[in-house]
Amino acid sequence: MTAGAVSGEERLARAALTRLTEPGDENVGRWLGRMGAVRLVRGLTGAGPPPEGAREDRLTGCRARAGTLDPRGDLATVARLGGRFLCPGDTEWPGQLDDLGDARPIGLWVRGSPNVRLWALRSVAVVGARACTDYGSRVAALLGSGLAERGWVVISGAAYGVDGAAHRGALAAGGATVAVLASGIDVPYPRGHAELIGRIAEQGLVLAELPPGGHPTRSRFVLRNRVIAALTRGTVVVEAQYRSGSLVTARRARELGRQTMGVPGPVTSGLSAGVHELLREGACLVTDADEVVELVGSIGELAPRRRGPVVARDLLDAGAVRALEAVPGRGGGDLGLIARDAGMGREHALARLYELQALGFVERLGDRWQLADAASTSGTPKPPGRRPPARRGGA
Template identity: 40%
Template sequence: MTVQTTDEIRAAIAALLRIGEPGDGLLRRLVDDIGPVATRAILTAVGRGETTADEAMAGLSSTGAEAATHGQMHDAIERWAVRAGDDDAADDGRDLENIARLGGRLVIPGDEEWPTLLEDLGPASPLGLWVRGAAGLNVVLSRTVAVVGARAASSYGTKCASDLAWDLAARGITVVSGGAFGIDAAAHRAAIAREAPTVAFMAGGVDRFYPAANAELFEQILATGAIVSETAPGMTPMRHRFLLRNRLIAASAQVSVIVEAGWRSGALNTARHALELSRQVAAFPGSVYSASSTGAHRLVREHEAELVTCSDDVIALMDDEAPALFDAAGDALTGSDADSSGERGSAARPDPLEGLDEREKICLNALTTSKPLDVGTIASRAGLTIADALNALTALDLAGVAERRDTGWMKLRTPHRTRG
């Protein structure tokens, strides 16, 4: 069995990022099945006319590759082969050399710098990321908020975005956005002014700044942050690439904040990706007469986004999602039950979480302390049936760690005494 080196894998991924389009689930499936080196070899052979898509499919079937069973794989191989036969895709070292000359790099899964949050995208997760900038992705994306919104932002919207990004940066939280005019640029600039790293996800190659009018901003981002793209160097931004780029923004952040967005704003696409990933979404309120806020208001009205007005509101949403709540819940029981030395007295209450089974703990983790959720939403979040969710919620209510409100169920910040 041939052992592939990291350099061979990196070169193959570099070629595949030029051959395929961002978020191509079929290409990801093939790579997961047979590896990037073999995938690149097959597509190059078909692209050069050395074999056919039919023969490639037969070869995949003979090895038992699961990807061969997909009904669209044959057509996909023919589609990828068109690019795979081009000189640019064949010379996989060219992109790596070009990015190196710019001081950048290709980050792939397995690298220390790889941001594991993006793996939540599953079949739509990127094969690799082209990166420029001083910041390491694994570091700056460890605690993040996405701040996105309208390109044609109002002065109100840009001030909200600037104030939010400034305050988040002051708290050590990385602001991520898309580098566009309006809300995106205001958020990036505020983080830079606070001398904090910020990350811009691009729809085109990282070697060509878009929009070009923001070139100075991008240069400033490089000094302490990072510019990231899934598309190969030299590739141009296109509408579908912007929409697919948005999934990276959503996946890289614990909370996505929509500051200002019209009815058909691309920022709503970012919110949709975040919701699909079960990430928190928040929105700033605007004037009821402002067309720039109709999309943000719709998210709030349909209970898809939390209404926020400052960084404290956003940080509360981040902390509300922290899985450490199980470990911290016992600490909330201290206070009147603890003696002056800080140790629990003999009358200290038992930890209400100790008696919960796994299903009930999962259900508790699906709740929030900021917004009541209906049983259907809770069941979906927890991966339970409606009946199991109801049983678990009843147990959580009896344990004093959750309670029913008028519009749904909420987790309690401070557990109540167990009902006897």
């Protein structure tokens, strides 16, 4: 068990409630706040007064589940896995989960040795489509490894596709990653990711609201997403269709005041449609880990400035640029024409033209000046050099 202000009786009762009730039930959250865990368990199982407002069919269902309650056995099971059961009030409890209000988890079943509270303080969720494209898988892996290399914890749901790629990217970089499951921590789901989830438990953390042996359902996946959203500083979505659990996570994150981010994709792909809709709703567009960290990190953690390649023309000062732009593209022009179009005196214009000639941007033919061959097409000057002497006489 984890040291903290939570009594042994309270911990046992909360462990029982994770088997007795479903995750994210706000009625249970309200009853828990009024009655405490011990009285609530008694009320739901018929051993004490029922909670106010509880329907009879609800109480009947809880009493049916009461026969399966063995909180001491569940705590022993998680201890054998090298894990623990966290409750609100424990020193390791991640306080940002309290932002969920009455939908806050009753407790968290944990595998892995790192401190959940400390890891959650510097974490980012990377989520997306299960049936992602190669592009989505590659982007998710790069985000996972990039965030891990920058000291951020990558949190996801261990699903196929984007989730798995993000976890693998973080693990490959030797970084920190957390899997939040919609099943018990001893029930790896999907089955094909049993090895991956085992690696995450060894190198990072595996979290679940369901007790040991708990199996995932469709509704539990949706409810799991609220934990991912609340636990992290921000959520990045990589590929998602319009109806996607990833969008549920991102929108819940936005409601909780967290950063929401999306990686754009081809407009012709249905897997990009949900992300693009999220961006239209106000999420921030990101393309790599640097841009994610700029949004969720501390002051000064800025992404590098992005720009195209620097060409020689970029290095000219304003006067040289004006003189260059005044040189006609075809046939050239005399000094008077160039000085007039550049808006400068003849002597100033001539000095600029000699400067441009030395840099290879222009060339002089008698009394006329014209652009060097390459300058008119690519923005890169032709290397300066001597022109061959004109031939005299006939051919």
